[in-house]
C-alpha cells in the first residue's frame with residue numbers, strides 16, 4: 400500500500416481566498432459584479448463563482464486601448480471587479496472615467512509591489528522586475544511604473560543567469576540606468592531571486608551604480624515552496640494540483656523536481672495515471688495558491704483509492 404502525505408502548507412492563499420470571498424459576498428448581497436478577466440488561474444474556482452452569478456468579462460489582457468470604454472459595453476448594472484493579480488494605473492483610471500464602479504480584490508501583497516514600482520519611478524529610479532513579462536500580475540505592476548511624460552520606466556526579465564543579464568545591460572536602450580529598483584514577481588522562487596540580485600551585483604561594479612532591492616516575494620508562496628521541497632525529499636513521487644496557467648503551481652512543480660523527485664502537475668483526479676503509483680512507497684501531495692480544498696481532496700481520495708487497489 401502506498402502512503403499519501405500532504406504538504407503542511409498548500410492550496411488557497413490569503414490573496415485568492417480574500418478575492419473569492421469578496422466576489423461571493425458582493426454577489427450574495429444582490430449587488431452584481433463582473434470580473435475583469437479570469438479571477439484566478441483555476442477553472443474550478445471560475446466555474447464556482449459563475450454559479451453564484453459572477454460574470455467574467457474579457458480582461459485588460461484581451462482588450463487593447465481604452466479598457467473602461469470597451470468594458471462599459473458589456474456591463475449592465477454591474478460593478479467591475481479587479482482580480483487578485485491587480486491591474487495597472489491606466490486601466491483603473493479608464494474604468495473610473497467610463498463611470499463604472501470598481502470592486503478591487505487586488506491581493507495586498509501585489510498592491511505593495513505596485514506601490515514600490517510607483518515610488519521608484521517617482522523618485523527617478525528605473526524598475527527592474529525579475530518575473531515573467533507575459534504574466535498578468537507583472538503587466539499590472541509595470542502599469543504603475545510610468546513617469547510624468549507617460550514613458551514606461553520598467554524592464555522585466557525572466558532569466559537570472561550571468562550571460563543573459565550581461566547582454567541585457569550591454570544592449571539596454573540608451574545605456575543601463577545607474578539607479579535601479581529591483582523587485583520580483585510575487586510568486587517567484589526565493590533562490591532564483593537571490594541569484595538574480597547577486598549576478599546583477601557581480602556585473603555592475605561601477606561606483607556610481609545604485610541598486611535598491613525590495614523583497615516583493617509572497618510569504619504564502621515561499622512557505623508553500625519550502626514545504627513542498629521538504630516533502631519532495633522524503634517521497635518517491637510528488638503530485639502538484641493546480642491550474643495549468645498558474646505560475647505559482649508551475650514553480651511548485653519545479654521546486655519538487657529540483658529535489659530529484661518525479662513530479663506531475665495535474666488539474667483534476669482524472670489525470671492521474673495509475674501506472675505512476677506502481678512500485679512507490681510514499682507519494683506527496685501539494686497544490687498551488689489558487690487551488691480550492693475540494694480539488695485537493697478529490698485528488699487525495701483518488702490517490703488513496705489507487706493505492707489500495
Ligand code: SF4
Nearest residue numbers: 412414506508585617
Ligand atoms: S500567491 Fe501571494 S501574492 Fe499571489 S494572490 Fe496569493 S497571497 Fe497574494
